[in-house]
Amino acid sequence: MEALLNIRKFCNLNSSNIKTAVLYKNHFRPASTTNSVSENLIATADEDYEATQLKKEIEFEQKRNKSRLRSHHRNLVHGKIPYSEPVADIHLTHKYNRMLFGKYGKSSNVNPGTLWPTKSELQEMVEYEKIAHPFSFSELVAKQKKVVDEEEMSVKQRQEKILKNLQKLEGWKREIAARVEKKLADLAKAKAKKDALIEEVKRHFGYKIDPKDEKFKEMLVIKEREQKKRLKEERSKAKQERYLADVLKKDSK
Amino acid sequence: MSAIKNGSIEALKMLRALPRVSLANIRNTGAPKKFVRGRGQHGGDKHGAGNKGSGQRQNYMRLGFETGNNPFYLRFPYEPYYKGHHFRKQYLPLSLLQLQKMIDTNRIDISEPIDLATLCNTGLYKLRPEEKHYGVHLTDEGTDIFSSKINIEVQWANEATIAAIERNGGFITTGFFDIHSLWLLKDPEAFFRRGQPIPRRMLPSEDVILYYSSPENRGYLADPEKISYERLVLSQKFGYELPSLSESDSMYDVLMERKDPRQIFYGLEPGWIVNLVEKEIYKPKDQELIEYYKT
Numbered sequence: 365m366e367a368l369l370n371i372r373k374f375c376n377l378n379s380s381n382i383k384t385a386v387l388y389k390n391h392f393r394p395a396s397t398t399n400s401v402s403e404n405l406i407a408t409a410d411e412d413y414e415a416t417q418l419k420k421e422i423e424f425e426q427k428r429n430k431s432r433l434r435s436h437h438r439n440l441v442h443g444k445i446p447y448s449e450p451v452a453d454i455h456l457t458h459k460y461n462r463m464l465f466g467k468y469g470k471s472s473n474v475n476p477g478t479l480w481p482t483k484s485e486l487q488e489m490v491e492y493e494k495i496a497h498p499f500s501f502s503e504l505v506a507k508q509k510k511v512v513d514e515e516e517m518s519v520k521q522r523q524e525k526i527l528k529n530l531q532k533l534e535g536w537k538r539e540i541a542a543r544v545e546k547k548l549a550d551l552a553k554a555k556a557k558k559d560a561l562i563e564e565v566k567r568h569f570g571y572k573i574d575p576k577d578e579k580f581k582e583m584l585v586i587k588e589r590e591q592k593k594r595l596k597e598e599r600s601k602a603k604q605e606r607y608l609a610d611v612l613k614k615d616s617k
Numbered sequence: 618m619s620a621i622k623n624g625s626i627e628a629l630k631m632l633r634a635l636p637r638v639s640l641a642n643i644r645n646t647g648a649p650k651k652f653v654r655g656r657g658q659h660g661g662d663k664h665g666a667g668n669k670g671s672g673q674r675q676n677y678m679r680l681g682f683e684t685g686n687n688p689f690y691l692r693f694p695y696e697p698y699y700k701g702h703h704f705r706k707q708y709l710p711l712s713l714l715q716l717q718k719m720i721d722t723n724r725i726d727i728s729e730p731i732d733l734a735t736l737c738n739t740g741l742y743k744l745r746p747e748e749k750h751y752g753v754h755l756t757d758e759g760t761d762i763f764s765s766k767i768n769i770e771v772q773w774a775n776e777a778t779i780a781a782i783e784r785n786g787g788f789i790t791t792g793f794f795d796i797h798s799l800w801l802l803k804d805p806e807a808f809f810r811r812g813q814p815i816p817r818r819m820l821p822s823e824d825v826i827l828y829y830s831s832p833e834n835r836g837y838l839a840d841p842e843k844i845s846y847e848r849l850v851l852s853q854k855f856g857y858e859l860p861s862l863s864e865s866d867s868m869y870d871v872l873m874e875r876k877d878p879r880q881i882f883y884g885l886e887p888g889w890i891v892n893l894v895e896k897e898i899y900k901p902k903d904q905e906l907i908e909y910y911k912t
Contacts, residue, residue, distance in 0.1 A: 466812030469894025476899045479890050480814055480906055490909065497819060501838065504826045512827065 445472050561587055706751040706825070708773040709744060711736065713781055714759025720767075730874045730883055731769040733794070733802040746799040755789075757781065768872045770837075773828075779835055780851050786860035788872050792837040793821035793829045798881045805882060809891040814901070817879045817887040817910060838878060879911075886910070 431438055436446035445468050447455060454460050462479055464472035481489060499507065565583045566573060573580050640646055654664045666673045681690045719725045724739040733752055736742040744750050752772025760781040767787040774791055782789045794802060798818050801808045808815075821829045821838075829836040832843035852859040862872060879887050888910030890899040901907055 462812040463810075464812070465892070466810040467894075469892050469897075471894070474812075476890060476892070479812055479899075480888075480901055480903070483905070486905060486909060499823075501820055501826075501830075504820065504823055505830055508823055508827050 444468070561591065704824075705749065707749050708752055708754035709742070709750045710754045710756050711742060711771075712756045712758035713763040713778060715741075716755070716769075717759060717763050717765060720765050727765055727767045728868070728871060730871055731767055732792075732876075732883060733770070733772070733799070734805050734882065737803050744799065744803050746796055746803060749796075750799070751796075752794060752799065766868060766872070768874060770876065774834070776833075776851065777855075780855040780857070783848055783851065783859065784855070784857045786862065786872075789835050790837050790875060791829060791834050792876065793818075793825060794881070795819035801881055806893070809893050812890065814890050814910075815881060815885055815887050818876075818881050820878075837876070 429438070431441075433441065439446045445464055450456050458478065461472070461474045465474040465476060465479060561584065562575060565580060565587055568583060568587075569579075636642060640648065652665075655661045663673065666675070671677050678684065681688050683689065716725075719736075719739055719741065720727055724741065725731060725735055729735070733744065736753060737744055742753070744752070754773040755769070755771045755778045757775060757777035760777055763781045764785055765787065766785050767782065769782065769787065770790045770792050772791060772793065774789060779789050795818065797816060801815070820826070826838075828834055830838040832839040832847040835844055835847075848859055862869060866872075874883065876883060877886075881887065885891065885898075886900075888901050888906060891897075892899065901910065
């Protein structure tokens with residue numbers, strides 16, 4: 365409550381205006397010619413001349429007003445501040461009063477000095493900015509330049525690598541061609557070997573036999589085994605010969 | 618004779634009795650036909666909502682739902698092209714041709730420096746900061762037609778645009794405004810009616826800091842001397858003679874006016890409050906406030 369009062373004081377709302385105060389008091393009444401205003405007024409102002417004049421003025425004003433609008437609506441229509449006295453909680457807020465000043469200028473009775481941030485608000489703003497915009501101009505530029513340089517560097521490195529690889533390209537092409545040739549030759553050789561084996565099996569049976577036949581398959585396995593055996597023997601024989609030759613060489617020495 | 622007279626009277630009578638020509642009885646007015654939902658026994662029927670299903674019941678499927686298919690918006694789990702798209706800036710284009718037209722039709726007064734607020738006040742340029750419009754991109758369409766000597770501040774411009782403006786003796790600056798400042802520039806009056814002190818303009822974000830600090834782009838953070846050098850370089854590149862500007866020129870003050878990197882409106886400094894009703898300006902006196910708004 366104390367805070368609210370403070371704000372009220374801060375906003376310097378003019379509450380001494382009797383006329384507006386009376387209007388405010390009656391502001392929920394529908395407009396009609398009968399009035400109990402005079403009683404109120406007599407209570408607030410003594411029987412001196414000015415007060416009676418004011419009373420008359422108010423009376424006339426009320427009689428002239430045939431709009432049947434509520435006072436705050438009537439004020440809005442006439443470009444005045446809707447409420448001369450705060451009626452809702454929001455009317456005590458800083459935000460509302462700021463808006464009032466923006467819309468109605470000095471007639472809002474808001475002290476323009478209150479429109480700037482207070483010390484604590486300013487501190488908060490500074491703190492917020494420190495987090496939201498942590499870098500200075502030169503820092504930002506340096507940071508971004510580094511990023512751009514790095515990107516350029518990586519492009520440059522890649523281009524250099526491409527150039528270097530282009531020089532080796534012909535050699536790599538030849539290598540691949542040679543490998544393919546070798547592989548094909550190996551395949552052809554293996555195929556020839558297999559064909560020869562099949563031919564041998566066919567010759568063994570002495571007639572045209574289907575390669576999918578069980579007998580053919582069995583014979584193929586046997587022949588393969590024989591061949592392997594033969595190869596093994598050949599190898600061991602060659603080894604022995606080599607060994608013998610070595611021994612003879614040593615002996616002759 | 619009398620028969621003719623009678624005939625003309627009759628004709629006039631008939632004419633008076635005929636309905637007046639109005640939008641309702643002219644054909645091919647081009648006005649869109651209003652759809653009237655029929656009522657009554659057969660005129661009503663299904664009111665164009667179709668028979669059965671979600672159309673008639675108006676319980677439409679959710680957006681993107683493909684009645685049981687794997688929906689398109691979920692089909693591709695990896696969309697690198699959308700990375701950081703909520704940070705990307707848009708610059709609403711305005712061509713030199715459009716600008717020239719605005720000047721020719723008195724939408725823009727070239728005896729004042731032109732900035733984003735001027736363009737927004739023409740009512741022809743709709744900036745939407747909520748869609749990350751970070752200002753105006755002055756495009757080079759209509760380069761040959763453009764012939765005004767102006768001092769303009771835009772947010773993005775290419776070489777040809779800069780050349781087109783400088784060839785006519787004008788000046789162009791590319792300036793960055795953070796999103797809060799853009800709201801103020803979009804509608805300055807609405808801001809002043811809020812009774813707030815004018816805030817400071819923030820520095821550009823990292824992605825555009827080099828653009829706004831480069832003299833080639835006439836960035837507002839670039840060194841003015843380097844900018845004048847680049848003006849000369851560009852004139853030689855495009856092959857025109859750079860018009861010299863003397864102090865006796867009546868447009869000198871207008872053409873030379875530049876905003877401070879912290880300034881949002883021409884002629885108004887951050888920290889000031891504008892009272893539109895009494896046409897007054899209030900400036901802060903507190904030392905702390907002054908310092909805050911200056912840095």
